[in-house]
Every structure is written in structure tokens, then in C-alpha cells.
Amino acid sequence: MLNLTINGKNITVEEGTTILQAAKDNGIYIPTLCYDDAVKVYGACGLCVVEAEGIPKLLRSCSAKCSEGMVVNTESKRVVQSRKIAMELLMSAHDGDCVAPCQLNCPARTDCQGYVGLIANGEYEAALKLIKNKVSLPASIGRVCPHPCETACRRGKVDEAINIAQLKAFAADMDLNSDSYLPEKNAPTGKKIAIIGGGPAGLTAAYRLAVSGHEVTVYDMMEKMGGMLRYGIPQYRLPKEVLDKEIAIIEKLGVKMINGVKLGKDFTIASLKAQNDAVIVAVGAWKSSSMRTPGEELDRIYGGIDFLRAVALKQEINIGDKVVICGGGNTAMDACRTAVRLGAKEVYCVYRRTRNEMPAEDIEITEAEEEGVQFKFLTNPISFNGKDGNVNSVTLQLMELGEPDASGRRRPVAIEGKTEELDVDSVIVAIGQKLVNEDVSELKLTDRGNIEADIDTFKTNIEGVFAIGDATNRGASIAIEAIGEANRCALSIDAYLNGEDIETRVPYISRRDEELIDFQSKEKCPARKPQVFPAAERKNNFDEVCLGYTEEDAKAEASRCLECGCKEYYKCKLLSVAQRYDIHPERFKGEMPQKYTADSNEFIERNSAKCILCGLCVRSCKEVMNISAIGLLGRGFKTEVAPAFNLPLDQTKCTNCGLCVELCPTGALTEKSALKKQIPLKEEYSKETVTIDGKQAEVLVSRYDGKIIRVIPNDEVSRNSALSREELKSLIK
Incomplete structure (x- = not known):
């Protein structure tokens, strides 16, 4: 027997034992990709190197034998540097996607490829469970999300992108129409968390934290939960009956919901913090942005979200026959199409760039056009004109496109001396929204007037208080962005409550060079479109416009997926090692074979x-x-x-x-x-008792056609085995 030290731990091993095996038998990890008990030592990957005192060169632990008194360091600065270079060389010639582009482009990192594949196979329940790992309101989000995942979908470079959002809604609807899935909750932690705001961010955080075993209460100023999903998205896009069902599921998890209470009036952040272990501020952005245009104070000029909220609350709102909507985003499209449904005879959308630069979804623009909305591109209001206190016309400045601005879109430039007058009965300004500052006076704000929250931990200037969603940092964004923040915030709060730090380093993943992918050889298969009511039928009511997928169409659409992400992602040894180190394979980038x-x-x-x-x-x-x-x-x-x-x-x-x-x-x-x-693989081993030269040992083996093809070096079974590793390997026939 030999005595040696590895990472300060004194151990005893049999003579002839390799450093790698000695470390493994004593719970010390050394990475390797080319080693396995079943075959002879190869030493190809170079990752198992270690440093031994008195030996100038690094040793490959898979082949280097232990010696008496040896002192080994498996994580010295020199060792780590060598492994990083080895990994960078390996990854520089590894051409594969760890994760599909659709998932990478989803702010919530939803496993789009995974649930699309499950839908293609008819495994709808499994698809729903996978979706709910990230999105707690999938039926709602599937209907309204502007789906950045589809923008990145590589199928779009063959013919048309996969309709990922509608497939999410399909799986969620299947669930809502049956016994809705409830995740298993962890044991109660005894920790209490208050969430201010019942929009997509607050509800997602509540769902995630309830599953973690915490006691969660959500406070909201409105009559019902849902935030902008309820009061900012029209009924024809998101039926509130669907939203209600999804919120009820969150409530079934034990989340307490209190409506009709307002921050700053009925409670303060400090008062909630005194009663809870943590507080999340997810108050949203409920104030319409101003255009700062002369005459904006006139009556019958409404903010975009103010207008949509009034309609959602069934409040009487007089817009007249001629309506102008200012803006080019989805809120502007919602306002346009809502005005049509309220009976306006002429609805104009005024936008200072062209259609190509509009941030709204193309389908929203197209359907608005079908419903009679008239677009006035390259025009910008320079004054709202009134009579008897009411707006009655808009003076429009004619524009042309100049050089690109910071957003990458060409900057609109006024054409000197060219204007147009447009008679109106009302104006809806839908150019953005922002936080109501006085609601969060206890918190530190950014220069832009939003809550200042750490981008990794979401911590604010008050201990134990976190902030997420439209009210923070960059301001209002899409719902899936808020959901992504809520998921990460829940992890941060778990760590905070346990007195731990969260890992903020972005782990390495491999991505293919899109320019090297051969899309021409892929067979074309146009997308299956969900059924939509004709414009003549839909524009006179608030019934849901899109009927969604039939089961047949959903499976056919999901089957178009190119499966870009690696199927071995969750058990890939290469990725596991790569993510241990801060590597930069691009340093060795060359022509990819x-x-x-x-x-x-x-x-x-x-x-x-x-x-x-x-x-x-x-x-x-x-x-x-x-x-x-x-x-x-x-x-x-x-x-x-x-x-x-x-x-x-x-x-x-x-x-x-x-x-x-x-x-x-x-x-x-x-x-x-x-x-x-x-063929039984990885997880299908059998436990057997074997005898060699009178010595018995219990081992794990894998057989094929009656032959032992693999003896598993399972620590729990063979660490204290009476048989040596060489003897165990001799069992392989």
C-alpha cells in the first residue's frame, strides 16, 4: 500500500493505482473525456492533468501511477490554465449547438425545441410540464407573446419559422381543458414572501416560490390579478377566461391573492418587509408616455394603455368616428383594432418611419389592415389642435428616412415645409409606458425614473427587497422578459433566504456558425397556419380572433422542427467540463472542417x-x-x-x-x-454478485446478448470491493 496526499487529503491506495483512480475513490473530481474503465488508457484529451511536487511537468492522471509520499494538486493555477487551453482547442473544432437558437433567444430560456418535439410525438402532458418549468401562464403567453424565439428559428431560413408560440398555447389549452397540471411542491420552508403586483412578473415569481415551499402573498391594486395581461391586452387576443383559469392554478398552489390594495396607500414596502422574509416589487409601468407635443392636454386625447384599460374595465369612453393612433408597436395595434371594434368609422395609425421599421408584429399590422385601419407612414404629429377644449385635428409633419440611429433603424428626418392636416374626433398616444414614480418612493431610482435593481440578483437598495419587470432598470418590455426575470429572481430569493450567493457567471455553450449551415438541402415544408376568423366577422366584436391549432395541425407544425439543439445536452460530458472554466475557443478559431x-x-x-x-x-x-x-x-x-x-x-x-x-x-x-x-443502455444496469479467485464483490454490469459489456465503477458499489479494478475489468467478455 502507498500513502500520498491529494489536495491536502491524506489517502492510502494499492500500489499500481493511477492518480485519477485514487482521486476518484476518495471523492476528488478530475475531469477527463477520453478515459473509461472498459478500455485501455489513451490520454488524448489532456484534461486530466495534475501537478505533483518535485515533478516539473504536469502529469496525465489517467496513466500516471501513484508513488509513496506523492503530493498532488488537481486544481493549481497551472493545472487550470492547462485545462482551459485543452478545452479551448477541443471546442474550437467542435461544431455543434448545445442549445437551439430559439431557446437562446427566449428571454425566459424556455426549452422550445423540447416541447415542440414532445407535441410532435403527441406527448402533450410532458410538453406542458416542460413549458411550465419556465412559463406559469403558457395559454396566455402563447397567445400574446411577440415570440422572439421564432425570430431565431432556423426553419425560417428554409421556408417559414415554426409557430412556437401557438404550439405553446395549444399544449396549455389541452391542459386547461383536462385535469390541470399542478407541480409537486417542496416541503414548507417557514419563509414568507410578499409580492407587490399581480402581473406576469409577480404571478410567475409567486408560482416559482410557492413550488419551492415558501408562503407567498400577492398584493395588487386592481380588482383582479393579471396586470397588463388583463388590462392592457384586448379580449380578442387574450380571452380573460383563459387568464382566469391559469391564475386559479397558481392560487391552488397555496398562493394568497389580495386585490384592491395599493402601495403607498394601504401598505408600504417597509411594512411588508416587517412581516415577511423578503419582498418583491413587480408594480409594472401603468403610466402612458407623453409625446410632449403642443395640445396634448386637450380632451379626447388618451394614453394607449389608459384607453385599453378603460375598455377592459368596460368604462364608457367617447372616441367618435375619426380616431388617430400615434405609435408603431403592439400597443398601438391593439388600440387601432380596439377602436375599430368600438365602432370608429375611420382609424388612422400615424407612424414616423415605414412599415419595415415598425416594432409591432407583422401579423398584428396585417390583421389591422384587413380590419380597415389606415396607415400613414413617414408622418409625425407636431401639434394637436382643438376646439372648445376637445381635439379636432392633428397637424402631421411629413418625414423621410435618414441614417440609422442607435437602434439600427433609419432615423426619421422632417421634410422642411411639408405638413398635412387630419381631422379627428379623438387621439390615442401609444408610444410607450413608464413607472408611476410616487408609488415606489421608498426605493432608489435610475436616471430614467425606474427602480434600480441588480441585473443578476434583482436586489434593491433595501435589504431583502427585490424588484422585477417593467418597473425596473430599462423600463417596460414584453411579458416574456418579465417572466424570465421573475424566474431568476425566485432563484436569487431562495439563495438569499438560505444565506447563499447565486452563480452569476454565464456558462459557456457551443453555437454553430450559421453561415456554414447548408439550408438549401433541407426539404421545404410550409408552416401550418392556425385558423383565424375573417376580418368581416371579427372586427365587429371582441371574440377571440385566432382559433388555434387542431391536434392534427399542431403535430404537423411541430414536426417541421429541425432539432438544432443537441439531444445530449443534459448529459454531455464535454459541456460539463467546458462550463467549469472561463474558456474562449475563438482564440484558436480556424477553418471549421x-x-x-x-x-x-x-x-x-x-x-x-x-x-x-x-x-x-x-x-x-x-x-x-x-x-x-x-x-x-x-x-x-x-x-x-x-x-x-x-x-x-x-x-x-x-x-x-x-x-x-x-x-x-x-x-x-x-x-x-x-x-x-x-438495447438497454445507461440507466439499465443490473446488480450482480461475482466471484474471482474466491473473492466476491457486488458490482453493476450491463449486458448485451448475454455478454457483460460494461462493469460500472460505481462508487457506492465498488469502492470497497474485494476485487481490484483490473479484476473487475476482466469480467468483460
Whole structure:
């Protein structure tokens, strides 16, 4: 037996034990991607290096043997630097997406690819559960979200983007029409949290924190919960019956909801903090932005969200026959289409740029046009003119587009001396919204008049008080942005209540270079559009415009997904190691070898572009299975793992045992569903008692066709085994 020290821990091992095994047997992690008990040591990845006192060079722990009195450091500055370089070199030639672009572009990081795939397979309940990991109001959000996920969808570069938002609504509607899913709650923590504001941010935080086992109370100034989803989105886009059902689910989790109480009047932040362990301020932005245009103080000039709120509350509002809406966003479109439904005969949308620059969704603009809204592009109000205190006309400045501004859109420039007069009965100014400052006088505000909150932890200037949503930092944004903040804030509060810090470092992920992707070879398959009522039928009432997907159409639309994200994401060893270090593979970026292969068989999918040449598949096929169906072809950067002569796997001796798939650390080899059904892999080990030379040990083994193909070095089973590791490996036949 030998005595040595690893990371300050004194340990005793058998002579001949490698440093890697000694560390592993004593709970000390050393990363490696090319090592496995089933095959001979290869030392290809260079990640398992360690530093030993008195030895000038770094040692590869997978092959270096322990010696008496050795002092090893597995995380020294030199070791970490070496591993970072090794990872950067590996990742610089690894061409794959860890996560699909749609998910990366979703502010809530919803697993779009995951739930779209589940819908395609008819697994609607599983899809709903996956969605609710991030979005607690999916039926509502699926109807109103401007879906930045679809902007990033690569299917759009083939034909049309996947209708991800409508698929979310489809899965959620299936759930609402059955026994609605309730997540399992953690045990009660005894902690109390108050949330001010029952909009999408506040409700999401309440859902997440209730699931974590906390006691949550939501306070809201309005008659009902929902915030802008209820009072800022028209009924024809989001039926409030749907919103009510989703809020009821959150209430079933034990969240207490108190309506009709206002911050600054019925309670203060300080008073809530005195009664709770934490407070979240999610008050939203309920004040319409001003255009600062002469005459804006005239009667019958309404703010965009003020107008929509009045309609939602069924308050009488006189807009007359001729209405002008100023603005080009979704709120402006909501105001235009609502004015049509209220009976206005002429509805004009005034926007200072062109349609191409409008921030509103294209479908909203198109449907507004179909309903009779007239667009006056390249015009900007320079005065609102009145008679007897009421607005009766608008003077419009004619514009042209100049150079791009900070937003990337071309700046509108006034054409000297060119104006237009437009007679009106009312004006709706829908150019934005902001926080009512006096509501949050206890908190520190930014120069823009919003609550100042840490962008990572959401902490404010008051201990134990957090702020999220439209009221903070950059101001009003889309609902899914507020939901993303609420999810992260819930994690931050959990950490705060436990006296812990949260990880703020953004973990590394691999992304493909879009310019190198061959979209031309993809088969075109136009999108399935959900049914929408004709304009003539819909514009006279507030019934929901979009009827959503039928089950058949939903599955067909979901099946168009290109599945850009890696299927092995959650168990990828390469990514796990890459995320341990702050790596920058772009330092070694060169011409990326295009090695994507299409010769997969019925059971195994090969993607050589993700391969890091660890050799585990080649060695296991040769040393364990004695088949050699695959090998290393080529030299240098062009080396790849492939069958001899690049034949399809079906034309080799491959038995589809799945061992190569199991050992692959990168997702270069993945199993198809047929393989999962026929071959027991990773999680399907059996516990057996084996005897060698009179010594018995309980081990985990995996068999194929009666043969032991894998002995699992499971710490719980084999750490104290009477058999050495070499003896355990000899069981493989």
C-alpha cells in the first residue's frame, strides 16, 4: 500500500493505482473525456492533468501511477490554465449547438425545441410540464407573446419559422381543458414572501416560490390579478377566461391573492418587509408616455394603455368616428383594432418611419389592415389642435428616412415645409409606458425614473427587497422578459433566504456558425397556419380572433422542427467540463472542417462535426466488442471517426450494441428511439454478485446478448470491493 496526499487529503491506495483512480475513490473530481474503465488508457484529451511536487511537468492522471509520499494538486493555477487551453482547442473544432437558437433567444430560456418535439410525438402532458418549468401562464403567453424565439428559428431560413408560440398555447389549452397540471411542491420552508403586483412578473415569481415551499402573498391594486395581461391586452387576443383559469392554478398552489390594495396607500414596502422574509416589487409601468407635443392636454386625447384599460374595465369612453393612433408597436395595434371594434368609422395609425421599421408584429399590422385601419407612414404629429377644449385635428409633419440611429433603424428626418392636416374626433398616444414614480418612493431610482435593481440578483437598495419587470432598470418590455426575470429572481430569493450567493457567471455553450449551415438541402415544408376568423366577422366584436391549432395541425407544425439543439445536452460530458472554466475557443478559431454525415442507420445517429477524437467509440468497439466497425480516418484536422472506407454502419459488422453511444462524451453519437427500445443502455444496469479467485464483490454490469459489456465503477458499489479494478475489468467478455 502507498500513502500520498491529494489536495491536502491524506489517502492510502494499492500500489499500481493511477492518480485519477485514487482521486476518484476518495471523492476528488478530475475531469477527463477520453478515459473509461472498459478500455485501455489513451490520454488524448489532456484534461486530466495534475501537478505533483518535485515533478516539473504536469502529469496525465489517467496513466500516471501513484508513488509513496506523492503530493498532488488537481486544481493549481497551472493545472487550470492547462485545462482551459485543452478545452479551448477541443471546442474550437467542435461544431455543434448545445442549445437551439430559439431557446437562446427566449428571454425566459424556455426549452422550445423540447416541447415542440414532445407535441410532435403527441406527448402533450410532458410538453406542458416542460413549458411550465419556465412559463406559469403558457395559454396566455402563447397567445400574446411577440415570440422572439421564432425570430431565431432556423426553419425560417428554409421556408417559414415554426409557430412556437401557438404550439405553446395549444399544449396549455389541452391542459386547461383536462385535469390541470399542478407541480409537486417542496416541503414548507417557514419563509414568507410578499409580492407587490399581480402581473406576469409577480404571478410567475409567486408560482416559482410557492413550488419551492415558501408562503407567498400577492398584493395588487386592481380588482383582479393579471396586470397588463388583463388590462392592457384586448379580449380578442387574450380571452380573460383563459387568464382566469391559469391564475386559479397558481392560487391552488397555496398562493394568497389580495386585490384592491395599493402601495403607498394601504401598505408600504417597509411594512411588508416587517412581516415577511423578503419582498418583491413587480408594480409594472401603468403610466402612458407623453409625446410632449403642443395640445396634448386637450380632451379626447388618451394614453394607449389608459384607453385599453378603460375598455377592459368596460368604462364608457367617447372616441367618435375619426380616431388617430400615434405609435408603431403592439400597443398601438391593439388600440387601432380596439377602436375599430368600438365602432370608429375611420382609424388612422400615424407612424414616423415605414412599415419595415415598425416594432409591432407583422401579423398584428396585417390583421389591422384587413380590419380597415389606415396607415400613414413617414408622418409625425407636431401639434394637436382643438376646439372648445376637445381635439379636432392633428397637424402631421411629413418625414423621410435618414441614417440609422442607435437602434439600427433609419432615423426619421422632417421634410422642411411639408405638413398635412387630419381631422379627428379623438387621439390615442401609444408610444410607450413608464413607472408611476410616487408609488415606489421608498426605493432608489435610475436616471430614467425606474427602480434600480441588480441585473443578476434583482436586489434593491433595501435589504431583502427585490424588484422585477417593467418597473425596473430599462423600463417596460414584453411579458416574456418579465417572466424570465421573475424566474431568476425566485432563484436569487431562495439563495438569499438560505444565506447563499447565486452563480452569476454565464456558462459557456457551443453555437454553430450559421453561415456554414447548408439550408438549401433541407426539404421545404410550409408552416401550418392556425385558423383565424375573417376580418368581416371579427372586427365587429371582441371574440377571440385566432382559433388555434387542431391536434392534427399542431403535430404537423411541430414536426417541421429541425432539432438544432443537441439531444445530449443534459448529459454531455464535454459541456460539463467546458462550463467549469472561463474558456474562449475563438482564440484558436480556424477553418471549421465540415464533417456532418448522413449515413446513420436505423439505431445510431452519427454527427462527426461534434467529435473531439477522444477515441472511446473506436477503442470500445475494438477492445470490448472485438468488432472494429469504426476507426480513425484521415490525418490532422481532417481526421474523423468513421467506418472503414466511409461505409454506412449497416454495411459493417456493427451489432448496434450501443456501447459507443453510451461512452461518447459529446453527442457525436446518439441513439434513436428504436435503439432505446431494443438495447438497454445507461440507466439499465443490473446488480450482480461475482466471484474471482474466491473473492466476491457486488458490482453493476450491463449486458448485451448475454455478454457483460460494461462493469460500472460505481462508487457506492465498488469502492470497497474485494476485487481490484483490473479484476473487475476482466469480467468483460
